[in-house]
Amino acid sequence: MFTYAKLLRPQQWIKNFFLFAGLIFSLQFYHIESILTTIYAFFIFCILSSGVHIINDIIDYEEDRIHPIKSQRLISAGTISRTSAGIIAIILALSALILALLLMNNYFFFTCLLYLVMMIMYSLKVKHIIILDILFVAIGYVLRAIAGAVAIRVEISSWLLLCTLLLALFIVVSKRRTEIIALGQEATKHRKILSQYSIDLLNQMIAIVTSACIVSYCLYTLAPETIAKFHTRNLILTTPFVIYGIFRYLYITYKKLETDIPEKALLNDTPLLICIVAWIVVCLLILTKNNHLLY
Numbered sequence: 001m002f003t004y005a006k007l008l009r010p011q012q013w014i015k016n017f018f019l020f021a022g023l024i025f026s027l028q029f030y031h032i033e034s035i036l037t038t039i040y041a042f043f044i045f046c047i048l049s050s051g052v053h054i055i056n057d058i059i060d061y062e063e064d065r066i067h068p069i070k071s072q073r074l075i076s077a078g079t080i081s082r083t084s085a086g087i088i089a090i091i092l093a094l095s096a097l098i099l100a101l102l103l104m105n106n107y108f109f110f111t112c113l114l115y116l117v118m119m120i121m122y123s124l125k126v127k128h129i130i131i132l133d134i135l136f137v138a139i140g141y142v143l144r145a146i147a148g149a150v151a152i153r154v155e156i157s158s159w160l161l162l163c164t165l166l167l168a169l170f171i172v173v174s175k176r177r178t179e180i181i182a183l184g185q186e187a188t189k190h191r192k193i194l195s196q197y198s199i200d201l202l203n204q205m206i207a208i209v210t211s212a213c214i215v216s217y218c219l220y221t222l223a224p225e226t227i228a229k230f231h232t233r234n235l236i237l238t239t240p241f242v243i244y245g246i247f248r249y250l251y252i253t254y255k256k257l258e259t260d261i262p263e264k265a266l267l268n269d270t271p272l273l274i275c276i277v278a279w280i281v282v283c284l285l286i287l288t289k290n291n292h293l294l295y
Helices: 002-007 010-025 032-059 061-065 082-102 106-124 132-151 158-190 192-196 199-222 224-230 234-256 262-268 270-294
Strands: none
Touching (some): 002 082, 010 270, 106 132, 158 199, 199 224, 199 234
């Protein structure tokens, strides 16, 4: 049983916490029903994303077998056959879509379906197309944020979606850079698309998305619609956490070379983890203090 649980790659589920953005920034964290619905949506995306990862592992079987880390995965190591893994992936994907239908929310269901289709397209073809490959992965993060919002039937700020996209691009581009350096001359054997990237190009991409992400978040906190919605200008006080978090991730990328597995980099870096938790707490305190009379 533990073997099959490992196949699901639960460490990847940390990405699905993007679903909670809608709950927090729509001020719905006061409502038990919205909280439970978001948790249910999170559970669905965990199942769905696990199915997607298994499909990707099946497709990348040959490349993973010669990778120093990925060769230890159950499919590439031969612990679980590709046929068995394929059956499990189909069951997981269909189960997630059925559970999404049970939520009686067409927007959430179609967001899940779009995520599944895009990720399969990525695994089959898009991951071999330069620039489009990182965009598809980044959009996967955005779809998580959208799913969390539509699940509880609230609008999510276009600013917040933009920040999510830029942050996701930052994470994905940093991953590509680390892969090229860590794998060296063997990089293209493990991921062919890496032959079309260079360290200089990725450095420029990181500089652009890093700057854009910080500026976009600052503009979001000071946007008239944000102030009108939350009845406060104090969200700007959360920007130091955002800046520190991004700079810390840059440090992990450039100095420690550990961002080839983003979720591992997050969980293993205590300062970064503390920063994220502190940002969430401060956001909740600001929003709660300025909106408690509304509920």
